[in-house]
Amino acid sequence: MSNYWQSFLDIIYPPKCPCKTPVHEQGAWCPACLAKILSVRQINRREHNLTQLDSCRVVCEYTGVLKRIIHDMKFRQQQRYAIHLRWLIKQHIHIKDFPHIDYVLPIPLHAERLQERGYNQAEAIFKDWAMEEKMPWMVDVLERTRYTIPQWELNLTERKQNITGAFVIGRPEMVKSKHIIVVDDIITTGITLDECAKVLKKAGAASVHGLVVASGAR
Numbered sequence: 001m002s003n004y005w006q007s008f009l010d011i012i013y014p015p016k017c018p019c020k021t022p023v024h025e026q027g028a029w030c031p032a033c034l035a036k037i038l039s040v041r042q043i044n045r046r047e048h049n050l051t052q053l054d055s056c057r058v059v060c061e062y063t064g065v066l067k068r069i070i071h072d073m074k075f076r077q078q079q080r081y082a083i084h085l086r087w088l089i090k091q092h093i094h095i096k097d098f099p100h101i102d103y104v105l106p107i108p109l110h111a112e113r114l115q116e117r118g119y120n121q122a123e124a125i126f127k128d129w130a131m132e133e134k135m136p137w138m139v140d141v142l143e144r145t146r147y148t149i150p151q152w153e154l155n156l157t158e159r160k161q162n163i164t165g166a167f168v169i170g171r172p173e174m175v176k177s178k179h180i181i182v183v184d185d186i187i188t189t190g191i192t193l194d195e196c197a198k199v200l201k202k203a204g205a206a207s208v209h210g211l212v213v214a215s216g217a218r
């Protein structure tokens, strides 16, 4: 084995938590980090003013190391962190926890944003999970027609204006009477997820459930 290859393996292994503590498998988190971030629950729809989503599941609080890696994934091209977010979802969410579901779809990015970032973070996190749960992964059912300003830069009223009308149905025949899970990395106000649910329901979706890695305070 060449020295180069050995050092390569030394860098990759052993598996580490995002805080650098050694863990038992790739993607896993250490107990101390899990104690800080883990909060598997249903979002209170009334509290978040979610009028269209039938339910919304969340796995973590948007805090600490988790907050940093989600930010780095979105704005610093650090796609490698997706493995840790995938691990959290695979450990804590199973399709049998939901009522009947037909397929899973990610919140779409605008084509320009996708080009900037190089990947859809929701896809990097959830596609594997959907496959393992034997759920079809649908990327073209919902489309983003407008390049929107990142929601975190805006206040509540601006967020609503920013997102209203940003999504259209790409494949209407795939929506009618379907039970759908929409996935995203974080939920803050819930406006984006709820807008997706509104558009899907208008097109005849029977139910729309949200699933996100983390919930932020705002």
Ligand SMILES: [Zn+2]
Pocket (backbone or CB within 6 Å): 017, 018, 019, 020, 021, 029, 030, 031, 032, 033, 034
């Ligand atoms: Zn840790």
